[in-house]
Amino acid sequence: MSVSRRDAIKRLTAGAVGAAAVAGIGGEPRHLAPRAAVAGDAAGDVAPFHGPHQAGVLTPAQRNAAFAAFDVAATSPGALRDVFRALTARTRELASGGQYGAGPDQSGSARLAPRDDPDQSPAGSPPPDSGVLGPDVPTDRLTVTVSVGASLFDERFGLAARKPVRLATMPTFANDALEPDWCHGDLMLQLCADNADTVHHALRDITRHTRGALQPRYRLAGFISPPRPSGAARNLMGFKDGIANPTAADATDLVWVGAGRGEPDWATGGTYQVVRLIRMLTEFWDRITLSEQEAIIGRRRDSGAPLDGTAETDVPDYERDPAGALIPLDAHIRLANPRTTASAPNRILRRGYNYDGGLLANGNLDAGLIFCCYQQDIRRQFETVQNRLADDPLNDYIRPFGGGYFYALPGVVSPQDWYARALLS
Ligand SMILES: C=CC1=C(C)c2cc3[nH]c(cc4nc(cc5[nH]c(cc1n2)c(C)c5CCC(=O)O)C(CCC(=O)O)=C4C)c(C)c3C=C
Numbered sequence: 001m002s003v004s005r006r007d008a009i010k011r012l013t014a015g016a017v018g019a020a021a022v023a024g025i026g027g028e029p030r031h032l033a034p035r036a037a038v039a040g041d042a043a044g045d046v047a048p049f050h051g052p053h054q055a056g057v058l059t060p061a062q063r064n065a066a067f068a069a070f071d072v073a074a075t076s077p078g079a080l081r082d083v084f085r086a087l088t089a090r091t092r093e094l095a096s097g098g099q100y101g102a103g104p105d106q107s108g109s110a111r112l113a114p115r116d117d118p119d120q121s122p123a124g125s126p127p128p129d130s131g132v133l134g135p136d137v138p139t140d141r142l143t144v145t146v147s148v149g150a151s152l153f154d155e156r157f158g159l160a161a162r163k164p165v166r167l168a169t170m171p172t173f174a175n176d177a178l179e180p181d182w183c184h185g186d187l188m189l190q191l192c193a194d195n196a197d198t199v200h201h202a203l204r205d206i207t208r209h210t211r212g213a214l215q216p217r218y219r220l221a222g223f224i225s226p227p228r229p230s231g232a233a234r235n236l237m238g239f240k241d242g243i244a245n246p247t248a249a250d251a252t253d254l255v256w257v258g259a260g261r262g263e264p265d266w267a268t269g270g271t272y273q274v275v276r277l278i279r280m281l282t283e284f285w286d287r288i289t290l291s292e293q294e295a296i297i298g299r300r301r302d303s304g305a306p307l308d309g310t311a312e313t314d315v316p317d318y319e320r321d322p323a324g325a326l327i328p329l330d331a332h333i334r335l336a337n338p339r340t341t342a343s344a345p346n347r348i349l350r351r352g353y354n355y356d357g358g359l360l361a362n363g364n365l366d367a368g369l370i371f372c373c374y375q376q377d378i379r380r381q382f383e384t385v386q387n388r389l390a391d392d393p394l395n396d397y398i399r400p401f402g403g404g405y406f407y408a409l410p411g412v413v414s415p416q417d418w419y420a421r422a423l424l425s
Pocket residue numbers: 235237239240241242243244245276278279280297299332333334336337348368369371382385386389398
């Protein structure tokens with residue numbers, strides 16, 4: 001992250017607080033009217049909003065994302081409830097799409113209202129929407145996954161006794177060069193959609209409706225490339241990434257927090273989220289040989305196959321290669337998941353995105369991975385894997401600079417429900 005970009009963000013956040021007195025949380029609700037399908041909509045474009053778990057965890061990864069951390073500027077429990085109610089209302093509406101300036105006609109179906117409808121935008125008021133997506137707001141498989149950090153459970157809102165028992169502040173690991181401006185936060189929003197403008201629109205809508213109560217802390221946009229030429233998408237080191245991941249069938253054992261795990265009742269249906277902002281030292285990576293790169297990862301760069309196999313989907317067989325003749329003992333995939341009975345409960349659900357943030361002050365590329373994973377227990381899963389990676393040769397080519405530990409809230413189960421209702425009631 002360049003110094004100028006960070007300064008720009010600081011200026012923007014300062015502006016948001018300044019505007020708080022004017023807008024107030026939520027301001028006027030900006031209703032989207034439901035609408036018939038618009039160009040670009042296709043079957044499967046809607047990621048269902050209501051359910052026992054939030055969308056955006058098991059949802060097949062959309063192509064674009066933003067990870068945005070916030071601090072809560074609201075000071076009372078009542079104001080905190082308003083924050084979550086506003087977040088729920090905006091997310092529910094944005095995820096189901098609609099038309100700005102439309103209202104039900106006599107038959108109850110959606111219609112386009114005249115653009116200059118005075119009821120929608122009274123003289124002297126700003127328009128109800130940024131307009132970034134035009135009048136038709138597509139669903140675009142938008143998901144907004146809301147997570148809370150350990151700092152939300154400090155003395156401000158009287159929530160200390162309700163903290164998820166395994167939620168802590170992310171520590172600094174051996175290879176980290178953490179930048180405080182890019183770490184932690186009371187709240188993390190993971191916004192994902194098939195198109196980048198949908199992600200931008202949703203983030204802008206949410207910040208507008210929570211201005212003064214949520215203080216933006218940092219944000220980073222991410223993307224997933226199309227298959228090149230097939231199979232899993234590639235990260236910015238050129239390797240297929242996200243090949244080996246638990247499936248939805250594993251989620252009960254590995255991802256969702258259920259009853260009987262010693263967690264507070266309100267937390268049932270949630271999951272722990274780890275976000276790590278990891279810069280890639282691409283200038284160094286691009287200077288080593290292909291076989292060195294492949295030995296570091298443990299897979300072929302072109303096909304994604306493990307070094308003991310031929311296809312991306314082949315499962316590495318470490319028992320048949322105890323000395324690491326084919327897949328080195330310190331290959332990234334072997335350290336991360338040794339595939340033993342003992343290591344099975346340590347598996348994590350990865351849902352990462354590439355990021356490209358321009359240039360660093362020294363002229364090097366600022367690009368890398370927004371590593372994000374979900375799990376039942378950070379210590380048993382992410383931290384165990386991370387500690388196994390302590391001497392990973394890949395560490396010479398990456399530098400984690402930010403992120404945090406969060407708890408993704410249980411899902412919103414009905415139109416009357418809202419994020420964190422069980423926590424705050
Ligand atoms: C602590 C967890 C992990 C971090 C941090 C991490 C960073 C990281 N990984 C890559 C590239 C690849 N990782 C791959 C597999 C893989 N990585 C982790 C964990 C962390 N990675 C796991 C658990 C696995 C799966 C291992 C397995 O089950 O076999 C791969 C191979 C393709 C794949 O299976 O996804 C690549 C490539 C980078 C570049 C990186 C930091 C920038």
